[in-house]
Amino acid sequence: MALTLRVESHFPHLRNTTVTYSVLLLILFFATRWDRMPAVTASVVGAVMFLYYFEQPRRSFKVRDPEAFVAVISFLITALVVSATELRARQQTEIALERKRQTEQLNELGEAMLVTDNLQATVWIATNRSMPIFGMTGSAFYVPGQMTYRGGESAAITEDLLLATSKSKAVYDNGSSGVSIVPIDMGEDTTGAFGLCGSCLSRTVLNSIGNLLSVVLSRVLVSDKLVVQQRMSESLLLNILPGEVADELRTKGMVSPKYFEDVTILFTDFVGFTVSTESMAAEELVAVLDDYFTAFDQIVTRYRLEKMKTIGDSYMCISGLPVRNPAHPVDMVMAAFEMLRVVEERAKSKHGIEWKIRIGIHTGPVVAGVVGINKFAFDIWGDTVNFSSRMESSGQANRINISERTYSRVKDFFDCSYRGKVLTKEKREYDMYFANGVLTKLIGDSSETPPPAFVRRYHVYFQKAPPSFPEFLIERARPKLIGDGSPAEAS
Incomplete structure (x- = not known):
């Protein structure tokens, strides 16, 4: 101026x-x-x-x-x-x-929540990161059906206020107490609530926070559902296909047939099944079979075998594919002993019917692949399959009948007794053996399970530990033969 x-x-x-x-x-x-x-x-x-x-x-x-x-x-x-x-x-x-x-501020909160697709993690981030971002002293997140997540000094945000906001779906803003709560739309008629306390926020900011959390949580919930559905689909696929085969089908859209030069196949069949179940109701029959086959499934899983199928009262599984396993003959015989034990224990005590079972095992090459387009089926083909079934039908009740080829692979682990020859459809004769139990010298005086001598031999032969060992085999190290040991009539 x-x-x-x-x-x-x-x-x-x-x-x-x-x-x-x-x-x-x-x-x-x-x-x-x-x-x-x-x-x-x-x-x-x-x-x-x-x-x-x-x-x-x-x-x-x-x-x-x-x-x-x-x-x-x-x-x-x-x-x-x-x-x-x-x-x-x-x-x-x-x-x-x-x-x-x-x-x-909203972008910072949104970016913090986008680092995860997990509902609990997203809610935790929103609860704890919102306080420093908006200058609040406390926060609370109510998720219907779950706990209320809290951060800082959130006592002023009561459960009643959160529940009331969730039900009314309207913003609650109390300037005197500094408590603000917004409804969170979580989809499927589910509404949560998110509260902040410590200072007043404008209605515009509160609505923006509510909209942001609704969008992020809806995305997370959809992602969670997709993950659950994907897991269910994978579980259903694994129920009909081995894991490696299912992976190949998912990645390539097809499964190439493979030749496996060395596998072991097991067949089981209940003796006199038709006669013993004539008077049973359909529901009872299915329940009994389900009980037995569920126990068999658990054994198969424990020994890392692959269940192939059930046909009526017959159960079929295989070892050595799709993952090659040099110990497959020994593992299969061990599993067979456990299946036999299941039948013996449940025959009278559980169902009032003395069920008995024939078990046949054979080792050899097969071709494996997936057939069908509308309903996938993993199957195996070859003489080994037919001869394994022949081992079962030529066996005796509550005995494990193995072929000469299987016997040559397990004789250093199990006590086996020769029982004669079987005539195949091609008019060729093959030797058969009963597997009676673990060799006595591999058990000795030890009470440990599994016996140390058995474990050492298993490791020397296969460079790994046995997947399991049934304790009852120690008690029946060398059982007496049942019946005359002669092969059944071949048809």
């Missing part, structure tokens, strides 16, 4: 123009720092001072002079326009900055 007066003293012709601009700048200065009324007051004072001191002749301003009043009103209008424009611009700037800050 002093510089302006100095200029006017040297350049009189610039006096009115310079002073006018100076007063306008002064009004603008006041308007940017004060509210509207102080700015208007300053403009009136500035106008009067201008007219009184700088109008020619100096100090000629008269209160009753109409021109003076017009000049004052002109300055007043100018001040109003300038201050209103500046105030509106300042307010819009503040609103824009606040919206930017809120957007950055």
Whole structure:
């Protein structure tokens, strides 16, 4: 202002123009720092001072002079326009900055929650990260059917308030207590609630938080459902296909047939099944078979075998595919002893019927593959399959009948007795053996399960530990033969 007066003293012709601009700048200065009324007051004072001191002749301003009043009103209008424009611009700037800050806060919270697809992890992140982001002292997240997740000092966010907000689906905002709760739409007519306490948030921010959490949690819940459905689909696929075969089908869309030069196949069949079940109701029959076959499934899983199929009362499983296993003959005979034990224990005590079972085992090559397009079926083909079935049908009740090829692979682990020859459909004769139990010398005087000598031999032969060992085999190390040991009539 002093510089302006100095200029006017040297350049009189610039006096009115310079002073006018100076007063306008002064009004603008006041308007940017004060509210509207102080700015208007300053403009009136500035106008009067201008007219009184700088109008020619100096100090000629008269209160009753109409021109003076017009000049004052002109300055007043100018001040109003300038201050209103500046105030509106300042307010819009503040609103824009606040919206930017809120957007950055919401983006920060959203990015924090997007790092996981797990519901519990997402809720935990929302509960704990929202406090420092929005400057709160406590938070709580109510998820229907689960616990309420809390963070910080959240005692003011009561369970009743959360539940009421969830039911009403309306924002709860108590400015006096600093508690704000928003409903969270979680899909499928399920509504949760998220509360913050410590300071007041605008309704716009609260609605934005609710919308953000609803979108993120809906995505997480959909992802969780997809994971569950995928696991169910994989589980169903694994019920009909071995794991490696299912993986190949998923990745390639097809399964290439494979030749396995060395596997062991087991067949079982209940003796006199048709006669013994004639008087049973259908529900009871299915329940009994399910009980036996469920126990067989557990044994198969324990010995890492592959269940192939059940046909009526017959059960079929295989060892040595799709993952090759050099110990497959020994593992299969061990599993057969456990299956026989299941039948012996449940025959009378559980069902009131003395069920007996034939078990046949053979070792040899097979071709394996998946057939069908509408209903996949993993199957095996070859003479080994037929001869394994022949071992079962040529066996005796509650005995494990093994072929000569299987015997040659397990004789160093099990006590076996020769029982004669069997005639195949091709009119060829093959030797058969009964597997009676573990060799006595592999048990000795040890009471440990599995016996150390058995474990050592198993490890020497196959470079690994046995998958399991039935304790009862120690008790029946060398059982007496049942029956005359002669082969059954071959059909």
